[in-house]
Amino acid sequence: MPTARSAQLSTILTDHAEAVRAAWLDASSVELRGRSTRGELEREQSDIYDALVEGLRDGGSELGDAAFDQLRGILADVSGARARLGFTPRETAMAVFALKEGLYSLVDDDVRAHLTPLMRLVDDLGLYTFENYADAREAIITEQAEQLMELSTPVVKLWEGIVAVPLVGTLDSARTQVVMEKLLNTLVETGSEHAIIDITGVPAVDTQVAQHLLKTVVAARLMGAQCTISGIRPQIAQTIVALGIEFGDIRTRASLADALVDALREKKRPTSEVRG
Structure with missing residues (x-):
């Protein structure tokens, strides 16, 4: 059951989607310095943004809420993919934190007054992405170590x-x-x-x-x-x-x-x- 705050935030993100996503995409492109094409970033961010709006619409207020199950899954997939492709922890997390740049682009004072909980939620998204990146990277290192051990002990x-x-x-x-x-x-x-x-x-x-x-x-x-x-x-x-x-x-x-x-x-x- 959506709360008044979550419903209001989902409305803000829906009404200003074009401006927020454009500013987010520009900020991410600068941060990644060509590591991903704009098309790839746009598709990735579109999935995250849509899942965020949907979670808010379903009453989610914290990232751990059931309403954000899909969003957490998408972030985990993005983190794992970037870990395998050799992205740095900063590049992986900042691509999500850059969503704040999109929110800062909203100049309407009435809108800005309601953005504090949304900013906190974006912080949680970035930290969750970083944690999943670290777990994925550790799993990759362990797997590589096992493969190296196999290669170094031939019969x-x-x-x-x-x-x-x-x-x-x-x-x-x-x-x-x-x-x-x-x-x-x-x-x-x-x-x-x-x-x-x-x-x-x-x-x-x-x-x-x-x-x-x-x-x-x-x-x-x-x-x-x-x-x-x-x-x-x-x-x-x-x-x-x-x-x-x-x-x-x-x-x-x-x-x-x-x-x-x-x-x-x-x-x-x-x-x-x-x-x-």
């Missing part, structure tokens, strides 16, 4: 029955989980019996990294694969000894090439000899 088939995981960079809990999943899936898909985890590109091995490596080896062994850790450089070996890290019966080799040679030799042995 490579070196030979029939032999796969390798060349690790580069720091090995943390999140990355260990990705390595495990990709390695185990590849072992199942290829039916491989040998897995080589190469740490040549890992800058340092401490107790935590060693624990992550051991978890990966145990997971691969549970799938029936023989595991070798390669890339044990002299500095890494000294660090492992100094820290008292025990790899137990896990086979280690200085290079990926050495580990591959061992795996190929083992494949040639009779099954009974390998098990013995």
